[in-house]
Amino acid sequence: MKNYFKTYPNKEGFFEGYGGAFIPPVLELEMKKITDAYHTISKSHNFIQELRSIRKHYQGRPTPVYYCARLSEKYGGRIYLKREDLNHTGAHKLNHCMGEALLAKHLGKKKLIAETGAGQHGVALATAAAYFGLECEIHMGEVDMAKERPNVVRMQILGATVVPVSHGLKTLKEAVDSAFESYLKDPENTIYCIGSVVGPHPFPMMVRDFQRVVGIEAREQFFEMTGENPDNVIACVGGGSNAMGIFSAFIDDEDCQLHGVEPGGRSDKIGDHASTMKFGTPGIIHGFKCYTLQDEKGEPAPVHSVASGLDYPGVGPEHSMLKDMGKVNYDSVNDQETIDAFYELSRLEGIIPALESAHAVAYAIKVAQEQPQKSILVNLSGRGDKDIDFVVETYGLPKN
Incomplete structure (x- = not known):
């Protein structure tokens, strides 16, 4: 019997016909670095022990x-x-945010960038950034900012910069667009910590594994x-x-x-x-x-x-x-x-x-x-x- 988690996704990041990485050439090298780091660093004894300690004690x-x-x-x-x-x-969002931030730390990244809808991913990533001493930038649609005001304040208290997104429907899809644009400006020093099992490979796999x-x-x-x-x-x-x-x-x-x-x-x-x-x-x-x-x-x-x-x-x-x-x-x-x-x-x-x-x-x-x-x-x-x-x-x- 096949091991499901070793079968899906394949090495190109596909779950049968879905997934993959349809991204600008400028991001291809960065995504390869993240993928390679995930497959090596995240399987190491030190990484696993640190993440287990965080999950239990933090x-x-x-x-x-x-x-x-x-x-x-x-x-x-x-x-x-x-x-x-x-x-x-x-x-549940902190489960993958602490994993992504720990990976960013090992990669020498200085800043975490993400989108958020309800604000829970934003709060979790801001928390992870504070824990590891990293900068954090969260993009959020203005409609969601009004609905989820308590989470906006929590992100700001935790030290994150919350970027209002005012185009389109001003909700989650537009927040993703805005966060990607920001990430493209400096992919070498930042990492885009996607908030779900979506996005280009390796993020659907990484987030699933951390969850x-x-x-x-x-x-x-x-x-x-x-x-x-x-x-x-x-x-x-x-x-x-x-x-x-x-x-x-x-x-x-x-x-x-x-x-x-x-x-x-x-x-x-x-x-x-x-x-x-x-x-x-x-x-x-x-x-x-x-x-x-x-x-x-x-x-x-x-x-x-x-x-x-x-x-x-x-x-x-x-x-x-x-x-x-x-x-x-x-x-x-x-x-x-x-x-x-x-x-x-x-x-x-x-x-x-x-x-x-x-x-x-x-x-x-x-x-x-x-x-x-x-x-x-x-x-x-x-x-x-x-x-x-x-x-x-x-x-x-x-x-x-």
Whole structure:
């Protein structure tokens, strides 16, 4: 039997027909340096030991798996959460940010550059930069900056420069464009730390590998708690880093159904959602090939989600491959279902989820009602502190 992680991606960075590196010649040498460094440095004893120490003593790993007794009682099924909201900085993002920053340190880079949507990747990278004594520059759309003001302030407190992006829809896609432009000005002294399993090779592979810790922990913890593997594993998908992190431990389990949950937004109309797998077609975006939402001209289409971290017109190339293979069921929930799940988890379990994670919780509620005897493991990828002002101002508090 093939080793999945040694098979995908191939040496050119392709997951079957997706991925690769469609980049300007000026970046080809830098990407090769990063790839070579990753394959050598990240496999070394010193790198692995330092990263393990960071995860244990700084990040607070392992994060626990928690059984939602009241949510399960109300909706059926047996719903469990992998509590990435308890990871330092409040989301799964620090798992790959500390790895990328550690790699940057070994490469002699002076500055970390990245985009952010909901701000969690930006906060995590700013945290990693502060830890390693590196400069940090975060590009963020002005719409997202207004929605996620607490995270903007956190990045600034941590010492990062937050660059407002004011063109286009002023959200995640434009933030990626802006960050790439900045990186191109000085690739020798900077490193672009992509915030998900997207972008040109080697980033989809690197981010997945750094996020595999989530799946490794979750599989062991769930088995210890229940004596079996989960029947369903559910995670939200924008670019798809938290989903690949937890899916990675269960890809070869035929008895475990994997569910990737995309933002259904306001409607199925173009510009009202970000359901890339449901409505997209293969195309090239930001230096790699994946399923993309495209307009009539073949350009990336406008997208929408109540969750700033999911409003992206592309998706990770590995997810694109897994869709074609039939290994993962990709579906969506809309904005209102997400808000309802946000409040349900808060009031039944005392856990306020990030709006991104609330998509996965909403879908878990559906699965629980359809499969009342089955177990469900949700990757709760982040906490909702960043979202509470936006949710209450936009949707109000629910009636008791």
